[in-house]
Amino acid sequence: MLVESLESPPEQGAAPAAATALRARHGARAAGLLAAFAVLALIAVASIAVGAKQMPLDEVWHGLFHYSGTPSDVVVRDLRVPRTILGLLVGLGLGLSGAVMQALTRNPLAEPGILGVNAGAAAAVVSAISFLGAGSLSEFVWWAFLGAGTVSVVVYVLGGSRSATPVRLALAGTAASAALVGYINAVQLMDSTALDKLRFWTVGSLASATMDTVTQVAPFLAVGAVLALSLGRPLNAMAMGDDTARALGAHLTRTRIGAMAAITLLCGAATAACGPIVFIGLMIPHLVRFFTGPDMRWVLAYSAVLSPVLLLGADVVGRVVTRPAELQVGIVTALIGGPVFIYLVRRKRMAQL
Numbered sequence: 001m002l003v004e005s006l007e008s009p010p011e012q013g014a015a016p017a018a019a020t021a022l023r024a025r026h027g028a029r030a031a032g033l034l035a036a037f038a039v040l041a042l043i044a045v046a047s048i049a050v051g052a053k054q055m056p057l058d059e060v061w062h063g064l065f066h067y068s069g070t071p072s073d074v075v076v077r078d079l080r081v082p083r084t085i086l087g088l089l090v091g092l093g094l095g096l097s098g099a100v101m102q103a104l105t106r107n108p109l110a111e112p113g114i115l116g117v118n119a120g121a122a123a124a125v126v127s128a129i130s131f132l133g134a135g136s137l138s139e140f141v142w143w144a145f146l147g148a149g150t151v152s153v154v155v156y157v158l159g160g161s162r163s164a165t166p167v168r169l170a171l172a173g174t175a176a177s178a179a180l181v182g183y184i185n186a187v188q189l190m191d192s193t194a195l196d197k198l199r200f201w202t203v204g205s206l207a208s209a210t211m212d213t214v215t216q217v218a219p220f221l222a223v224g225a226v227l228a229l230s231l232g233r234p235l236n237a238m239a240m241g242d243d244t245a246r247a248l249g250a251h252l253t254r255t256r257i258g259a260m261a262a263i264t265l266l267c268g269a270a271t272a273a274c275g276p277i278v279f280i281g282l283m284i285p286h287l288v289r290f291f292t293g294p295d296m297r298w299v300l301a302y303s304a305v306l307s308p309v310l311l312l313g314a315d316v317v318g319r320v321v322t323r324p325a326e327l328q329v330g331i332v333t334a335l336i337g338g339p340v341f342i343y344l345v346r347r348k349r350m351a352q353l
Helices: 016-049 057-065 071-105 117-132 137-158 166-190 192-203 211-229 232-238 242-247 252-274 280-292 296-321 329-346
Strands: none
Touching: 016 057, 016 071, 016 280, 016 296, 057 071, 071 166, 071 211, 071 232, 071 252, 071 280, 071 296, 117 137, 117 166, 117 192, 117 252, 137 166, 137 211, 137 252, 211 252, 211 296, 232 242, 232 252, 232 296, 242 252, 280 296, 280 329, 296 329
């Protein structure tokens, strides 16, 4: 039996004020989550309505609901809608994988790439380009996902498998990432074609989104999201230490395997579709703890909603600031996320796991 919650209801006979305060906290979190959904809806609408090409709202409406094949309709229906949907899915994947990673390693500054997922995806893509002649984004998706999954298994084995600990997993992931980055750089130096084809993907971008890409990665992201959200209670128990978690009935090996599987599915699919996008999975879970506290059930829920807000918001900014050109979303998130995250970690009160 897994731990029920980090915030158990007050025992019988407890002061009514304590029960009232607990209900107020839950009510505030629920209200905040509804507000986050509202913001997400507004950002999604802005992502469809705003772009590098300036377009009146009536043309956007026509492209959505009265498609007739005009150039404006094609921009809205065939370019912006898939881009927005993919941004929602990728943001959700990065946010949830970051939250699970931070809980798994008990490190509020951890991010999904610490297990080597990003490096594994990039290594598989550069290998496919250089040795197998891959050249389309649809091919990149499958190779990237294969690389991410393979590296996650290797890291889990190197970290000790059933006896794996957060520290050993982090060290194994860091070592695997370093080795793979060296391999990627070596292949790119020897093969200029691989360098040219991989350059745009490694920046991190939603610009090449199509409905084919969405349908390819959506099943993996859906399964990963369900798995991640189901880990809230056991991750709460693990945050108290392995011995306490066992006493509370948590199955540590099963939880760690489930967490790594969720991270691989979420971050692997997101990286495969858009390339490595930094700071989303690092900053959002850390940020939401200031409001939710350490309860992973709320951290996961907020991360799933607010991460797409940041990703789509950054994508809209990138389309507007350099009109008629575009700035890739991976660059915008780095420019926005870096200063904001520095401010957060320098605060006297850091969010704790």
